[in-house]
Amino acid sequence: xxxxxMLKKSDFESDQAVRWCPGCGDYAILAQTQxxxxxxxxxxxxVVFISGIGCSSRFPYYMNTYGFHTIHGRxxxxxxxxxxxxxxxxxxxxxxxxxxxxxxxxxxxxLLRRNINLNVMLFNNRIYGLTKGQYSPTSEQGKITYSTxxxxxxxxxxxxxxxxxxEASFVAxxxxxxxxxxxxxxxxxxxxxxxxxIEIYQxxxxxxxxxxxxxxxxxxxxxxxxxxxxxxxxIFGADxxxxxxxxxxxxRVVEIxxxxxLNDILIHDEGDRFIGDMLSNFTSSDTFPExxxxxxxxxxxxxxxxxxxxxxxAKHQSEKSLSDLLNAGDTWEVE
Amino acid sequence: MSKKIYKETLDHVTIRFAGDSGDGMQLSGGRFTQTxxxxxxxxxTLPDFPxxxxxxxxxxxxxxxxxxxxxSHEIHTPGExxxxxxxxxxxxxxxxxxxxxxxxxxxxxxxxxxxxxxxxAGYETDPSEDGSLLDYYSCHFIEMSKLVTExxxxxxxxxxxxxxxxxxxxLGVLFWMYDRPLEPTVDWLNKKFKSxxxxxxxxxxxxxxxxxxxxxxxxxTTKYVVEKAQLPKGKYRNMNGxxxxxxxxxxASQKSGLPMTFAGYPITPASNLLHxxxxxxxxxxxxxxxxxxxxxxxxALGASYGGALGVTASSGPGIALKxxxxxxxxxxxxxxxxxxxxxxxxxxxxxxxxxxSDLLQAMYGRNGEAPIPVLSATTPGDCxxxxxxxxxxxxKYMTPVILLTDGYLVNGSEPWLIPNPDDLPExxxxxxxxxxxxxxxxxxQRDENTLARPWAIPGTKGLEHRIxxxxxxxxxxxxxxxxxxxxxxxxxxxxxxxxxxxEIPETKIFGEEKGDLLILSWGSTxxxxxxxxxxxxxxxxxxxxxxxxxxxxLPSDLGGIISNYKKVLIPEVNSGQLRKIIRSEYLVDAIGxxxxxxxxxxxxxxxxxxxxxxxE
Numbered sequence: 001x002x003x004x005x006m007l008k009k010s011d012f013e014s015d016q017a018v019r020w021c022p023g024c025g026d027y028a029i030l031a032q033t034q035x036x037x038x039x040x041x042x043x044x045x046x047v048v049f050i051s052g053i054g055c056s057s058r059f060p061y062y063m064n065t066y067g068f069h070t071i072h073g074r075x076x077x078x079x080x081x082x083x084x085x086x087x088x089x090x091x092x093x094x095x096x097x098x099x100x101x102x103x104x105x106x107x108x109x110x111l112l113r114r115n116i117n118l119n120v121m122l123f124n125n126r127i128y129g130l131t132k133g134q135y136s137p138t139s140e141q142g143k144i145t146y147s148t149x150x151x152x153x154x155x156x157x158x159x160x161x162x163x164x165x166x167e168a169s170f171v172a173x174x175x176x177x178x179x180x181x182x183x184x185x186x187x188x189x190x191x192x193x194x195x196x197x198i199e200i201y202q203x204x205x206x207x208x209x210x211x212x213x214x215x216x217x218x219x220x221x222x223x224x225x226x227x228x229x230x231x232x233x234x235i236f237g238a239d240x241x242x243x244x245x246x247x248x249x250x251x252r253v254v255e256i257x258x259x260x261x262l263n264d265i266l267i268h269d270e271g272d273r274f275i276g277d278m279l280s281n282f283t284s285s286d287t288f289p290e291x292x293x294x295x296x297x298x299x300x301x302x303x304x305x306x307x308x309x310x311x312x313x314a315k316h317q318s319e320k321s322l323s324d325l326l327n328a329g330d331t332w333e334v335e
Numbered sequence: 336m337s338k339k340i341y342k343e344t345l346d347h348v349t350i351r352f353a354g355d356s357g358d359g360m361q362l363s364g365g366r367f368t369q370t371x372x373x374x375x376x377x378x379x380t381l382p383d384f385p386x387x388x389x390x391x392x393x394x395x396x397x398x399x400x401x402x403x404x405x406x407s408h409e410i411h412t413p414g415e416x417x418x419x420x421x422x423x424x425x426x427x428x429x430x431x432x433x434x435x436x437x438x439x440x441x442x443x444x445x446x447x448x449x450x451x452x453x454x455x456a457g458y459e460t461d462p463s464e465d466g467s468l469l470d471y472y473s474c475h476f477i478e479m480s481k482l483v484t485e486x487x488x489x490x491x492x493x494x495x496x497x498x499x500x501x502x503x504x505x506l507g508v509l510f511w512m513y514d515r516p517l518e519p520t521v522d523w524l525n526k527k528f529k530s531x532x533x534x535x536x537x538x539x540x541x542x543x544x545x546x547x548x549x550x551x552x553x554x555x556t557t558k559y560v561v562e563k564a565q566l567p568k569g570k571y572r573n574m575n576g577x578x579x580x581x582x583x584x585x586x587a588s589q590k591s592g593l594p595m596t597f598a599g600y601p602i603t604p605a606s607n608l609l610h611x612x613x614x615x616x617x618x619x620x621x622x623x624x625x626x627x628x629x630x631x632x633x634x635a636l637g638a639s640y641g642g643a644l645g646v647t648a649s650s651g652p653g654i655a656l657k658x659x660x661x662x663x664x665x666x667x668x669x670x671x672x673x674x675x676x677x678x679x680x681x682x683x684x685x686x687x688x689x690x691x692s693d694l695l696q697a698m699y700g701r702n703g704e705a706p707i708p709v710l711s712a713t714t715p716g717d718c719x720x721x722x723x724x725x726x727x728x729x730x731k732y733m734t735p736v737i738l739l740t741d742g743y744l745v746n747g748s749e750p751w752l753i754p755n756p757d758d759l760p761e762x763x764x765x766x767x768x769x770x771x772x773x774x775x776x777x778x779x780q781r782d783e784n785t786l787a788r789p790w791a792i793p794g795t796k797g798l799e800h801r802i803x804x805x806x807x808x809x810x811x812x813x814x815x816x817x818x819x820x821x822x823x824x825x826x827x828x829x830x831x832x833x834x835x836x837x838e839i840p841e842t843k844i845f846g847e848e849k850g851d852l853l854i855l856s857w858g859s860t861x862x863x864x865x866x867x868x869x870x871x872x873x874x875x876x877x878x879x880x881x882x883x884x885x886x887x888x889l890p891s892d893l894g895g896i897i898s899n900y901k902k903v904l905i906p907e908v909n910s911g912q913l914r915k916i917i918r919s920e921y922l923v924d925a926i927g928x929x930x931x932x933x934x935x936x937x938x939x940x941x942x943x944x945x946x947x948x949x950x951e
Contacts, residue, residue: 014801045794045797067803068667069803070633078640081596081634081636085594085645086641106630307621310616334375
């Protein structure tokens, strides 16, 4: 069957020249997406990439699938309408911290709570890139930018935590420089039934260079990054000698080998909302490492499945025709 | 027990039911309408209710009313000053008395004229006692609350529930006065309260108590007869604009074979479209209550992108929010239907009152050169045909289309000759397919006749392509910043919309085809303009009336028609929005009649203005 022929990375590359700044983290995300997609689908005509406005939102032009570059912040609305109209499609939403969590924040939370079966890739670079360097809703407080010469006053959002608060059924985090991890997260998102939310830390080397350098520099990353996997202990550090332990309901970073052993270390459970919430709180903390991986994953009925079921039920319950409706109610004849 | 009852035949009558929001006036009006329809009158209705769900009982702000104009000949408006006013409390009397015709009939629920209610309405003395009304009106002070209490005395119902049936008592009195059968209302009550036999019984008794009061009370000596109207042959039902709009959308979906996704956000007076369509899932209509107005149109556009007929509906404030998406729909050339049920503006304005003031918003309210076809409906029942046409043109020309209705149209009703969908214009549709010769798909290669681009939906093998809000290169659809290409694309998008003139039938003129005055209307002013023209023609005025469905593009014969008259009068429930367009399009000194009082323009003011113009 021709449908089952494995596609190649090049099948997902469009003929359009990629126009991000040299050195931008978006290149890596695009390449990993194109690389992993042959493993995700053999029917690229069913794949649709939808984006809003911003640097990240140029993404659909470079994928040789269906693509829709919409308007600022509103990609979730188009994606939702498309997916409920044709649940057979594989819908991917590409957004940024400004697009998805500033101008489009409202749509994002409602998408997540509805749990429409599509995938969100949030490129979080903690800056506005396309409008040339203003602070974003994920920028740290006090950030000096063109619009905040004395430092920004806004307190930032933590997108993964916000996603969990909006009842997301799948929340993962990864980093543009972690190529294989990034591919794995995209694959995992594709397998999840429901809205899959991946927050990708992405370096903007023009306006916010080094925002995540602690998490990517060889010298610091092993002590600063906690890569979580379902069923495995939460350990990190250059010598894998640090871990997360629960002291009652309070997480603590402990050293393995002295007072505590590997047996004391918390085992990651993707289906445990408490753990997901806890991990999402580690972000931007001085005490805890930055978690990457699937923080939370628990399936619940998707909006599109529920809609299909309701449509079926309605068909079953009513056999009315258009003519029945036109002729309903009290009618009378004029001779 | 016998009294002499005279019967007098009338040509047409206007009744206004007015009371507190909780008094059930919409229900009384609705039942009187249904019964009048069934006995064969032509009719037109105008419900009017406050924006507050439950304003304080007895207050002026809480008055709700329903007007019905019924007739033994064809009529076009819900009437102006009523012949009969039913006032269920002092506030209703205070608000509406000034509009009752001199010498008109006043029916008052005497029991509601308490000291508290009189004070709430601002009456210093009781008008039902002080004789102030008697010289001017034919007054009937009826103790309706007492009548229903007595009628239901042996039922085990709370006094509060029994008192709520007084609207049926009022209805009974009017059924007696206008010689109408009670059975349709009794049947309706039986259906409506199927599981509550005691409520049915109380309401039926209340209805009879009013009817019998008319029969026995000495003060009622005349019954009025309004004969059947001579309407075109066929099967009729009563139809309001909301249901008609929804049936038009459903018909479009059924005839085209396109699934429909309706996405919207609750807003007065458009919410009922969402409610109605939500009941039609068995027809494959998907409804989606979005998180806001923007998401409503976004989801509808996403649906259209996916190969469904995407529809959204709102009112002025919501349409304002949808504006950016209208531009995207223009740019990506996808079919989309946007229904604006206009209400009084600006801003929140008058949510429950009607206005035609969003025409220029529909025409021009976007950034950039973004032409969108705009059409309108003339009567409640006409919303059916307008909604169907909006869908058909949206798909045929791959464009968003704005349909303008208004609060009066969606809430008003009229007898409706049930159409046969087979008689509507053909609605063909086809999606793009992969080329057999391996040629690369060109998403902006246009159809020669319509200039529409192909509709290529995700899921179709070989047609993978990208669209978006950035300017497109002609034919290939790739992003292009080329200056000449930009101008070419603006031109092509505008030409495509102009092609829609091919869909517009010849403009019909009512009355004189040449003469002194053309009365030109769009939307719901149609009825008042038609009535006014009838009156003027009876006086031998050389006047014609043209009603236009399409405002963008305008009908190609309109310029010629305008040149056949010395003057053009454009009555609108706005400050002259169509007039601006007509003036700029045809360089003609069109004159306006503009009223913005939250209700339709009356025919008499049009007659007056027309006569002034012709006598100048």
